[in-house]
Amino acid sequence: MKRIEVEGIGKRYERNARREDLLMKRFFSAGSKKEEFWALKDISFQLKEGETLGIIGSNGSGKSTLLKILSRVSKPTEGRAKLIGRVAPLLEVGTGFHPDLSGRENIFLNGTLLGMPRASVLQKLDEIIDFSGIESFIDTPVKQYSSGMYVRLAFAVAAHLDSEIVLVDEVLAVGDLAFQAKCLNKMQELSQSGRAVLLVTHHLESLNRLCDSALWLDGGRMRDFGAADAVSARYRAEMMLRAKEIPAEQRSDRRGTGDIQLKKLQLLDEEGKEIQELEVGTLAQFALHIHSPHLQLDQLQNLRIQLNLFSENERFIGCYDSNMDLEQSRMPLPIELKTDLQSMHLIPGEYALVARLLINGKPADRLESALSFRVLPNARTSEFRRGGMHWELNWKKSEL
Amino acid sequence: MNKSIHTREEKPLERIIEAGRSPLKQVWVDFVQYKDLLRSFVHRDWKVRYGQTRLGWLWMFIQPILSAAILSLLFSRIGSRDGIEIPFPLYVISGWIGWSFFSSASTQSSQLLQQYQAIIRKVFFPKLFLPISKLLALLPEFLVGLFLVLIYTLWSGYGSWNLLWLLLALPFILLSSFSVALLSFAIGGSYRDIQQLLPYFFQMLFFLTPVAYSWGLFGSALPPEWQFVVYLNPIAGAIELFRHALFGALFPIQYALLSFGSTMLLLLVGLALFRKEEARWMDEL
Known part of the structure; x- marks a missing residue:
């Protein structure tokens, strides 16, 4: 039986059409032209x-807009x-x-906000509390909860809706590993019990594990x-x-003042050869080349280079910063x-770098996916997937 | 494994998502599905108001008693006026409870959209529940006040079969409060300036409403053919009808019909405006 049928949905937004709260502004801007764009088509x-x-889909591809329309927070423009x-x-x-409100009171508020009758919240109350695993705090105001507890409770309510x-x-990206696994299981259970599940995710691993089919959105279109x-x-x-095919200097999807630009960013091995895996x-x-595209500058001072590191599921890992x-x-x-030769301090996985060049603290150039590379496991490490730090510490025997 | 959803006999809920405003049938279906949310909102409202206080929900009782006490103290020296024989404090309090319900509901409703915008951005629910729940949340205070007024009235030797008029007067007070609350919710949500202006507007309206003076006093200041203007104010007729129920004929009752008419008109305007603004909120919040 069909549960969701979507036909030609499109959503048009007017850029800069944020609420005009001031009466004056609304009167005076009546004739001004607005830029339109299609977030979905x-x-x-x-x-x-x-x-x-x-x-x-990447950020801004229309995933959240689609979900907003299907959950009726927003209306489509067409379709x-x-x-x-x-x-x-x-x-x-x-x-x-x-x-x-206490955890228990919030269960009722949240449940009814999601359209559940109070009676069925009451009926499932024990199950929800049990699933959340925060029984002993259930009558404490949630402002005293840790963010982990908060998330557990919220997922528990939502997962028990009729x-x-x-x-x-994206709920899967939260909570500790054990709770994430529990959520994944619950989601699998939901789809096996005959529900139609639509999951928006960055996490290709959970996509492969949970989903039968996938829809890739690119710039609001079905790719x-x-x-x-x-x-x-x-x-x-x-x-x-x-990240690899288009040379950095030819990319136009950059931000910053543009006084200087990153022309090339490479990862080199000990012999100075370019590599994509290590x-x-x-x-x-x-190694990194910087030029001034319109020759505004012929010399440079107060430069700072920040390479922000993201794992495959677009989670922020950390920053390689330049020194004084x-x-x-x-x-x-x-x-x-060029930097010194050194360890990247990463566990196995796929990584991408967002490069930021700052002059006097002001962003001059910012490039997403300026470089991507893969860290391979060695004999001593296992195959991690999520990406993260890896440091080998020196331990010395201390005399007692 | 949960197989119950396959064997469900009732016809499954079907929702069409399209451009434009939701059809009224859809609005009704949502009302029924989300009805328990009203209770949650009222509860949330009380918790926000009384949550940090020592006395908690007791304030719901203390506040009307306090304002009754202050008003009777203030007006106890002033005896009857313009031929009204009712104790003046009683006269004032009987007007005050309706007025304060009306003005609190209206001013507070103008801020609702802002207070709930974090939720509105993320989840769908019938937005009309916001002003309705605001009214419900203020109702206990009103009822406590009503109770005090009734006791005072009976104690002062009034009250007769005339009290049956309450069956009309009380819904009238609720309806006129709702009509203006809805309007200020819809306008205040879209234009924050209105939120700044509203307190002044209600201060002015207070003096145009027969709360602390009688119809006679006000009526004598206006030529007879212009007296009806006072009762274009929706709450004015509701308050006078309420007093009519308590004390018997004090003012030309047909003027209440005028207030009722403007209440209905404001209600229709409010609903239409709300439907129009709601569509904008979806994209612009």
């Missing part, structure tokens, strides 16, 4: 009961969607929680639609390609800079 798909559809059955939105967890359709946004593993493989390949703990160095020596030196342009 020509989206069509169907979802049957017992199926799970994953939606992937039509039909939802058959009750809808449980597991959007941002904890929405509608009130800090002064519904035929479940809409999920790819098909079996989850096939779509996610093509998606991953393209994301890596974007083993845990091996030494490598970054660089800021104090005066340099001619264009220039090539």
Whole structure:
């Protein structure tokens, strides 16, 4: 039985059309022209009961807009969607929680906010409290909760709604590992019990594990639609390609003043050869070319280079920052800079760098996916997937 | 494994999502599905108001008693006026409880959208529940005040079959309060300036409402053919009808119909405006 039928959904926004709160502004801007853009265009798909559809795409591709429309927070500009059955939105967890209310009171508030009758919240109360695992704090105001507890409770409420359709946004990225696993299991259980599940995610691993099919959104359009593993493989390949194929200097998707630009960013091995993969703990160095595209500058001072590191699921890992020596030196342009040979201090996984060049503390250039590389496991490490830090510490025997 | 959803006999809920405003049938279906949310909102409202206080929900009783005490102290020296034989404090308090319900509901409703915008951005629910729950949350205070007024009235030797008029007067007070609360919710949500202006507006309206003076006094200041203007104010007729129920004929009752008419008009305007603004809020919040 069909649960979701989406036909040609499109959503147009007017840029700068944020609420005009001031009467004056509204009167005076009546004639001004507004820039329009389509956050979604020509989206069509169907979802049957017992199926799970994953939606992937980079930031700004329209994933959240689609979910907002299906959960009726927002209206489409064109097209039509039909939802058959009750809808449980597991959007941002904890929405509608009130800090002064106790956990128990918030379960009722949250449950009814998601459209559940009070009686069925009451009926499931024990199950919800049990699932959340915070029984002993259930009568404490939630403002005293840790963020982990907060999330547990919120997921527990949403996961126990009576519904035929479940809409999920990124909830899996929260909580500790044990609770994440519990959430994954619960989601699997939901789809096996005949619900239609729609999951928006950055996390290709959970996409492959949970979803039958996947929809790839790119700039608000449907880029790819098909079996989850096939779509996610093509998606991953393209994301890596974007960073590798297009030379940094030809990319236009950058921000900053533009006084200087990153022309090239490379990872080099000990022999100075460019690499895309390296083993845990091996030494490598970054090399980077900076030029001034319109020749505004011929020399450079107070430069700071920040390489922000993200794992494959676009989670922020940390920052490779430059030190004061660089800021104090005066340099001619264009220039090539290299770091020392050193360990990257990363566990196995895929990584991407966002490069930021700052002059006098002001961002001059910012480039997403300026470089991506893979860290391979060695004999001593296992195959991690999520990305993170790895440090080998020196331990010395101390005399007692 | 939960198989119950396959064997459900009732026809499953079907929702169409399209551009434009939701059809009224859809609005009704949502009302029914979300009805228990009203209770949660009222509860939340009380918790926000009384949560940090020592006395908690007792304030719901203390506040009307306090304002009754202050008003009777203030007006106890002033005897009957313009031929009214009712103790003046009683006269004032009987007007005050309706007025304070009306003005609190209206001013507080103008801020509702801002207070709930974090939720509105993330979850769908019937937005009309916000002003309705605001009214419900203020109701206990009003009822306590009503109770005090009734006791005072009976103690002063008034009250007769005339009290049956309460069956009309009380819903009238609720309805006129709702009509203006809805309007200020819809306008205040979209134009924050209105939120700044509203307290002054209600201060002015207070003096145009027969709370601390009688119709006779006000009526004598206006030429007879212009007296009806006072009762274009929706709450004015509701308050006078309420007094009519307590004390018997004091003012030309047909003027209450005028207030009722403007209440209905404001209600329709409020609903239409709300439907229009709601569509904007979805994208602009």
